[in-house]
Structures are given as C-alpha cells and as structure tokens.
Amino acid sequence: MQSNFVAETSAGIIPDSDQERMQRDLVARIQRIEEINRIDPSQGDLGKSQIMEMLLWIAFSIVIWIVFLISS
Amino acid sequence: MSSLDSIKSRAYQESVAGRMPVLPEERIYHSYSSFLWTCIVFAAATYAFLIGGYLPYCANIWVGCGGYLIGCVIGLALVTPGCGMASYKYGIDTMDVAKSSFGTRGAVIPLTCALITAAGWGFVVEALTAHGANTIVQTVRGDQIGVSSYLTVSLALLSIGFVGYMLMTRPTAFERFNKYIAVGHILVTCIMLWMLVEKFGFSSLLTASVPSSQLLTDNKTLGLTLGIEFGVSNALTWWPLGGGLSRLISKRKNLIGPSVLGAGVIGNPFISSVAALAAVKEGTPDPTIWMIKLAGPYAGSLIMVLVLFANLATMILLFYLCGIMAQQIKWFAKRSWLVVIAVFMSPGLVVAFYSDQVLNSVMSFLSYNGVMFTGIAGVTFVDYFILRQQKIDIRQCFIRGPGSKYYFWGGVNWVAVIITGAAMATYLWLFNPITAASAPEFKFCGAAIPVMFASAALYYVVMRLFILPTGKGAYPESTGAGLESSVPPEALTL
Numbered sequence: 187m188q189s190n191f192v193a194e195t196s197a198g199i200i201p202d203s204d205q206e207r208m209q210r211d212l213v214a215r216i217q218r219i220e221e222i223n224r225i226d227p228s229q230g231d232l233g234k235s236q237i238m239e240m241l242l243w244i245a246f247s248i249v250i251w252i253v254f255l256i257s258s
Numbered sequence: 259m260s261s262l263d264s265i266k267s268r269a270y271q272e273s274v275a276g277r278m279p280v281l282p283e284e285r286i287y288h289s290y291s292s293f294l295w296t297c298i299v300f301a302a303a304t305y306a307f308l309i310g311g312y313l314p315y316c317a318n319i320w321v322g323c324g325g326y327l328i329g330c331v332i333g334l335a336l337v338t339p340g341c342g343m344a345s346y347k348y349g350i351d352t353m354d355v356a357k358s359s360f361g362t363r364g365a366v367i368p369l370t371c372a373l374i375t376a377a378g379w380g381f382v383v384e385a386l387t388a389h390g391a392n393t394i395v396q397t398v399r400g401d402q403i404g405v406s407s408y409l410t411v412s413l414a415l416l417s418i419g420f421v422g423y424m425l426m427t428r429p430t431a432f433e434r435f436n437k438y439i440a441v442g443h444i445l446v447t448c449i450m451l452w453m454l455v456e457k458f459g460f461s462s463l464l465t466a467s468v469p470s471s472q473l474l475t476d477n478k479t480l481g482l483t484l485g486i487e488f489g490v491s492n493a494l495t496w497w498p499l500g501g502g503l504s505r506l507i508s509k510r511k512n513l514i515g516p517s518v519l520g521a522g523v524i525g526n527p528f529i530s531s532v533a534a535l536a537a538v539k540e541g542t543p544d545p546t547i548w549m550i551k552l553a554g555p556y557a558g559s560l561i562m563v564l565v566l567f568a569n570l571a572t573m574i575l576l577f578y579l580c581g582i583m584a585q586q587i588k589w590f591a592k593r594s595w596l597v598v599i600a601v602f603m604s605p606g607l608v609v610a611f612y613s614d615q616v617l618n619s620v621m622s623f624l625s626y627n628g629v630m631f632t633g634i635a636g637v638t639f640v641d642y643f644i645l646r647q648q649k650i651d652i653r654q655c656f657i658r659g660p661g662s663k664y665y666f667w668g669g670v671n672w673v674a675v676i677i678t679g680a681a682m683a684t685y686l687w688l689f690n691p692i693t694a695a696s697a698p699e700f701k702f703c704g705a706a707i708p709v710m711f712a713s714a715a716l717y718y719v720v721m722r723l724f725i726l727p728t729g730k731g732a733y734p735e736s737t738g739a740g741l742e743s744s745v746p747p748e749a750l751t752l
Contacts, residue, residue, distance in 0.1 A: 208278075209747075209750070209751065211278060212278060212279075212656060212750055212751070213747040213750055215278060215279040215281060215349070216279060216652055216653055216656065216750065218281055219279050219281070219348055219349055219652055220652065220653075222282065223347070223348075227649075228648075229347070229510075230343070230344075230346055230347025230348070230510060230648075231343070231347065231648045232339055232343050232643065232648065233510065235511060236339065236343075236510065236511070236513065236514055239514045239515055240335050240336075240339060240514055243331055243332075243334075243335040243514070243518050243522075244331075244332055244335050244336075246331065247327075247328045247331040247332045247335075248332075250324060250327070250328050251328050251482070251486070254321060254324050254325070254328075254478075254482050255479065255482065258317075258321065258478030258479055258481075258482065
C-alpha cells in the first residue's frame with residue numbers, strides 16, 4: 187500500500203547511509219525483475235488457466251444466483 | 259532520539275521497505291494451502307460477526323447469506339486478478355501499480371480510499387469493543403443486558419485512549435497476537451455454530467427469520483441483490499490489500515483460487531452466516547450481546563473477553579497501518595508521529611458518543627467501501643490488462659516528478675480520476691447506502707457490478723480515443739516502443 191508521495195521529506199528521518207543503501211537495493215531489485223521479464227515476458231501474465239479459474243468461480247456464483255432467483 | 263521520533267522513524271522505514279519490489283526467491287507463499295490460510299486470516303475479522311447480524315434483514319436469512327456469498331465470490335474473482343496480477347509479476351504493491359493508471363500523484367486517491375477504509379473499520383471495532391465491555395460489566399453485575407450510555411461512552415473513550423497510548427509507546431507490542439486472532443474468530447464461530455444447533459436444533463435454524471416488520475425488504479429478488487451488493491462491497495475492500503499479498507506468491511496458479519475460497523467463502527461468509535443465525539435466534543444483530551446470550555454468562559463473558567482483546571489488537575493494527583500508509587503522503591510524512599496518529603484517531607472521540615449509530619450503520623459503511631473502490635477497480639483492470647497489455651515499466655513507478663512517463667498532467671491522469679468520481683455518483687444514484695433506497699434498475703443487477711463494468715468500458719473508450727493518440731502515459735500502442743527505458747539509477751527513489 188505504498189507510493190512515493192513522501193518526496194523530499196525523508197531528510198532527517200532516515201540516515202543518509204540507509205537511504206543510499208535502500209537506493210542501491212531498489213535499483214538492483216528493479217534490474218533483476220526487468221531481467222526476469224525480459225527472459226520470459228509472459229511469466230507473470232494472466233494465463234488461460236487463471237482465466238478459466240476466474241470464469242468457473244463466476245459461473246459457480248451465477249448458478250447459485252439463478253437457483254435463488256428461481257426459488258424466490 | 260525520543261520515543262515518538264523512533265516510532266515515526268520505524269513507521270517511515272516500514273513504509274519505504276514495504277515498497278521495495280519483492281524478488282521471486284523472497285516470496286513466502288509457495289503452496290495453495292499456505293496462501294489460502296493467509297486469505298482466511300485476513301478475511302476473518304471481528305466485523306464479519308457484525309456484518310452477519312444484518313444479513314437476515316435482506317428478505318430472509320438464506321437469501322441474505324446466499325446473496326452475500328455470491329457477491330463475495332464474484333467480487334473477489336474480478337478484484338483479485340485486477341489488483342494482484344501486476345503485483346505478482348513485478349513484485350510491487352497495488353498503490354505503485356496504480357500510478358500507471360492514476361498517475362504518480364493521482365495514486366493518492368486510491369491511497370486515501372484505503373486510509374478511509376482502515377480508519378473506518380477501526381472506529382467500528384471501537385464501538386463494538388465499548389458495547390462488548392459494557393455487556394460484560396452488566397453481566398458481572400447481574401444487570402439486564404442493554405445499552406448503558408455513560409458506561410459505553412466511558413469504555414469507548416478508554417479503548418481509544420488505550421489504543422492511542424499503545425501506538426505512541428509500543429505500536430508493535432500486539433503484533434504477535436494478530437496471527438492468532440483469525441484462528442480465534444474461526445474457533446469461536448465453530449463453537450457458536452455447535453451451541454446454536456444444540457440449543458435450537460437444526461430444523462429450527464433452517465426456518466429462522468426476523469420479524470417481517472424489521473426487514474429491509476420483503477421482496478426476495480431485491481433482498482438477494484442487497485446481499486450480493488454487500489458481498490461485492492466487501493470483496494472490493496480486498497483491492498488495496500490484494501496486491502500486497504499477491505507479490506508474496508511464488509506461483510501464479512496460486513493467486514485466484516485461494517483468494518476467492520479463503521476470503522470469499524471460508525473467511526467471511528462462513529463467519530457471517532453463523533453470526534446471522536445467532537442474531538436471528540437471539541434477537542439482536544449485536545454480537546457482543548448474542549454471544550453472551552448464546553453461551554451463557556460465564557462462557558459467554560470469557561469468549562467476549564477474548565474477542566475484546568482481539569478487538570484492541572485489531573484497532574492497534576488498523577491505526578498503525580494508517581500511520582504507515584500515511585507516510586507516503588507528503589503532508590503526513592512531514593508531521594510528527596503524534597500528529598499523524600492524532601489525525602486518524604481523533605474522530606474516535608466523537609464515535610465514543612455515537613457507538614450505537616456506528617454499529618447500526620455498519621452496512622452503510624460497508625457499502626461506502628464499495629462506492630469508493632468500484633470505479634478504481636474498473637479503471638485499473640482495463641488500464642493494466644487491455645491498454646497496457648499486462649506490461650508496465652516498473653522504473654516509472656519509482657520516479658518522482660515530471661520525469662516519469664506516468665506523470666500524465668501534473669502527475670494525475672484526470673480521465674481515471676473523473677471516471678472514478680462519476681462511478682461513485684452513479685453508484686449513489688443506483689443505491690443509497692444510508693437509506694437503502696434504490697433505483698428500479700438496482701433490483702436486477704445491484705450497483706457495484708454494473709458500475710464497475712461501465713466505468714471500465716468508459717475508461718477504455720475515452721483513453722483509446724483521446725489519450726493514447728497523444729502519447730501521454732506511455733501506453734505500448736501509442737509509443738510503439740518496448741518498455742525498456744533508460745532511466746538513470748539515481749532517478750529512482752522510494
């Protein structure tokens with residue numbers, strides 16, 4: 187649940203050395219994730235099986251919905 | 259460094275550390291069951307008992323509970339991939355993903371909605387705690403159980419004061435208990451179900467109902483839609499949470515099923531359905547009263563003490579989360595921890611005097627959660643899955659200022675913001691959560707589902723026709739370029 191609205195306000199809250207360390211960590215992590223996605227661009231995409239699963243859950247709910255509607 | 263400065267520093271560091279992209283080897287949910295359990299834990303909150311107490315008023319108990327289950331399942335089946343897939347792929351939180359659709363500054367809107375949700379449920383739990391403690395005191399005294407205004411107000415002030423004190427001194431002292439709270443709630447639910455069957459018999463439970471004069475509607479179709487609406491609204495509160503959890507999953511096949519089954523079937527509807535039965539049979543939707551009535555003065559008071567302890571831990575967690583999330587907003591980040599917490603908790607002083615009204619309005623608040631997130635869920639779904647074709651430039655989410663491709667206009671994608679606002683207005687036109695008055699169209703499809711689809715469709719059309727051709731927002735179709743950007747490392751920041 188985060189975003190970068192903190193802007194320049196971190197001064198005085200986190201020591202500079204920690205900020206530098208976190209900056210390096212962030213860059214390294216982003217590079218790693220970009221590399222993973224470059225090797226297999228669709229590895230984290232919504233696949234057919236996920237779409238099917240989604241539709242099955244929705245279909246399950248609709249069946250119950252219809253049963254209730256008919257019985258009411 | 260003073261104690262308050264130290265807590266502020268910790269909150270800020272947690273906020274910053276929480277935004278770091280999570281790498282595949284760091285993910286902790288490797289199996290279906292481990293993520294399923296986490297989803298159950300997140301959904302099995304105290305207010306599930308309270309929500310359940312109001313479901314029988316939707317025409318009848320089975321229509322209300324059935325509708326609630328349908329709404330939770332459909333809502334989570336749509337919301338989970340919407341908020342979770344990008345977080346899973348890139349290891350970043352929902353709020354960071356939202357920058358690609360709302361803009362680097364515009365993402366403050368979903369963040370604000372998340373803050374309102376967390377603080378609002380905190381106040382509901384405060385009111386519930388005061389009522390519970392009041393019931394225990396009256397039971398111990400041998401008084402007739404009911405509302406004692408001065409005692410309830412005093413207990414509410416005491417609870418908010420205690421939570422405030424803990425947040426100022428040891429905000430994480432209760433952290434270790436939180437993982438046991440949901441287990442406790444499920445255990446209490448199972449015990450209550452067993453007691454209900456023992457006390458009233460299975461066949462009596464099947465025919466349980468509230469007096470027809472108290473129903474929100476006696477029309478079963480409308481009652482079913484109301485139940486669905488409450489379920490979808492509850493599922494929509496998953497939107498700000500889902501991404502944070504999804505980025506900790508190691509296999510994508512474990513994303514949707516555990517979320518829907520854990521939060522949408524077991525964690526929430528199960529607890530709420532048992533609460534609905536108890537509320538009808540004991541004649542009150544207030545769980546702090548029916549628990550003692552059902553379990554008796556000794557066992558009931560003991561269970562209630564455990565629930566109250568859990569409530570205090572939940573309140574501390576919710577307001578601490580507010581404090582952490584608020585660090586991402588410039589105004590809050592500049593203020594001391596005392597001010598941040600005071601801003602979020604001060605409405606609790608007013609709530610103390612109106613705890614009855616707060617508990618009676620819990621379904622309205624639940625629906626307002628739906629009001630806030632329907633447009634956001636529709637917009638972010640279309641933006642990521644259709645317009646961006648499931649690809650975002652992760653670097654752009656960590657650039658401040660006009661250098662980011664997701665800066666749009668002054669950091670805000672006004673199309674997303676306006677459509678979100680229009681979605682809220684349309685929802686309120688279809689269904690008024692305060693009066694439960696609804697437009698004729700509401701009866702057949704509710705408000706949240708059609709508004710979500712309509713806002714998604716409108717966003718797609720407006721963006722496709724007017725924004726993509728301008729090249730704003732770096733959509734793949736408009737730039738024709740790959741996502742690899744040459745942002746210098748020093749420009750990236752949390």
